[in-house]
Amino acid sequence: MIRFVDFVFSKRCYPGSDVAKKKTTEICVEDILNDFAELPDPRSHVNQRHLLGDIIVISIMAVIAGADGPKAIGVWAKSNEDWLKDRLKLPSGVPSHDTIGRVLMTLKPAAFQSCFERWIKRLSGKPKQGELDIVAIDGKALRRSHDRAGGLGPLFLVSAWAVTRGISLGQLATAEKSNEITAIPELLDQIEIKKSVVTIDAAGCQRNIAAKIVDGKGDYVLALKGNQGTLHDAVIDYITRHMENDFADTTVRKHVERVKGHGRNDELIYYQLPVPEELVGKEKWKNMRTIGVVIRMSESGKKWTSDVRYYISSLALGVKRFAACVRGHWGIENTLHWCLDVTFREDESRVRNRILADNLAWLKRFAISLLKQVDNKESIAMRRRMAGWNPNFLAQVLGIPTS
Template sequence: MAEIQFDNVDSILEEFKDLEDPRSPINRRHPLGDLIVISIVAVIAGADGPTAIGTWAENNREWLEKQLTLPNGIPSHDTFDRLLRALKPTAFQSCFETWIVRVLPTDDSSDPKQIAIDGKALRRSHDRSKGLGPLFLVSAWAVDAGVSLGQLATEEKTNEITAIPELIDQIEIEGSVVTIDAAGCQTAIADQIIKAKGNYVLALKGNQGNLHQAVQEYVIEHMENDFADIPARKYFERLKGHGRVDEITYYQMPVPPHLANKEKWSRLKTIGVAIRISESAGKTTSDVRYYICSVPMGVKKFAANVRGHWAIENTLHWCLDVTFREDENRVRDRTSANNLAWLKRFSLSLLEQQNDKYSIAMRRRVAGWNINYLAQVLGIPTV
């Protein structure tokens, strides 16, 4: 992983110097930069909302006074609450761009990087009194680096189709393979990825009825004689994690010349299938997923892309739910929930970069217990 290095907290404050302060100038007692830095640091150290951020700050007053100006002392939790409600999420996230670039590892590999895009509901963010369901977030995750590249909030899961193109516009995808679940399997999205000089691996389901059926029938037809008549490739792997064992068989083949609606998909080159048999708690389940791809033949790379997309579930979403308790968060205000969700994703990205024996959950605990370890996560040299 890349080493994150700042000279001091002032270097971090530079990331936010152009962020517009949304607060009223009347009775504005705390610098915006101080509030944001405290919020970032507190969330890394275990805070899950404005009250916890304020409590963490009060209990780490001595360290914060050495790092920040704090002209009027430690801000209250109400101050953090008002700020998170007022900050524009897109502007707030854009301030992290150079920090994210600094976090991304640099290597000389010629293999394209993978960006997984997927949605997740904040289950307890609903507000029945206002007729609002759970807030739904679409996230972009750099699989190789373990870094969150961006997110967009929508009111409904059905809006994921419109959120994905907006998110793609916000991130750099040139030279990357973008993987998306079936909700994002749209001709316009495929075309957008190709125009941005990326490639795609898109999951197929019933939302692309004719194409899904045609791919399914083609695969099943040739599976009967073990793909003897076409240049298909096969790869098998066995994975363990979170108390589950997965046995997965992948097949990849060139796109059939007469595949239905083939011409609608930009640079469609290959199709694939992943057959997964999972065993967990004594129960066995199976799952078959079909894919259309602009990537060329290479079944091991295809398998890595499929597996890498599952990582957004196993690494990002699972960790946010278990370690950051995201599904338990009952923040009702949409803007505040969006900003807190981004702080958690960015904190997870920083924790992912640490090269030590700890799990992500333990790294977060240690960051809360040990101020020097917390400084290390932030990239601030310790004395």
């Protein structure tokens, strides 16, 4: 176990600074360290030279500052040894990258992540009054983590992302993308979804998943595709039939958005309708109250493209809320996954050990969550560079006193 007395961080609460102000409440260093107090130490106690707490804190700091694996974490620690000695006990100096790698390969990912959950809950706080709390769940493959010679496919991670708060709530590793259906219910058991709207793409559009969300006191917006063939066809048929006469015979809500960016002009048209009584299979979906369609027309140069997506939801009629949830789900791709690939270069990772890859992936998601809480105008990439250039800025990101 990590003991709080193993650390020499100040026990004062640190409210942040002009450089790194938090959106949420003050972060108390003592509370942060206590979050890891129950983490089991997987190492033998024989000839143990480094404190588990030192290794964990160094790993968190190094990943925020730009490290992407044990070697880089070890190099960062050695480069900042004097600064770290003022903040950690380090009885045998900074640990080597081999020591760091061995620890990250033996820490159970579930236990490791559960220690972060308490930190995340305090960091994220509660949504503001009237603010929609959207939790987007989606999967992502670490494309270069495969080992063809060993018959090992790429690691696939299912993540939960609190869109409005910019917080990674949890992740679950699976051997294959097809296991996403079984991973999502397990992930829902690990996170708080009460009063949240959970959005999932078509792979997670399953009756048991919808029921689990409702049982957790949340709402759902689920993308609908051919994997739910009968329901999918029935929703398309119903919406298309009424669209042909401009919805004259049914209740409908419509919302239009025009978005410009990255050399492209998008027009998005949202339609939301109550679930019709005669909809095939309606009774099998817990609390299904509305259906919807989003039509996106994009212009890039002289090229036009279009895309149509259908949804089922437990939300009541309120098309702007429906639109916010659909946009929010796209946010997990644009905010989390894009940042992981471009800023944290996750897709380039060649780590084959599944436990190490899982723990490193979580450290990166946690780092993004912390960096997004910094209240300045810089990008996540620039904040990460600043954390690597300036240890005091890094300390402020974590809520650690700089003096």
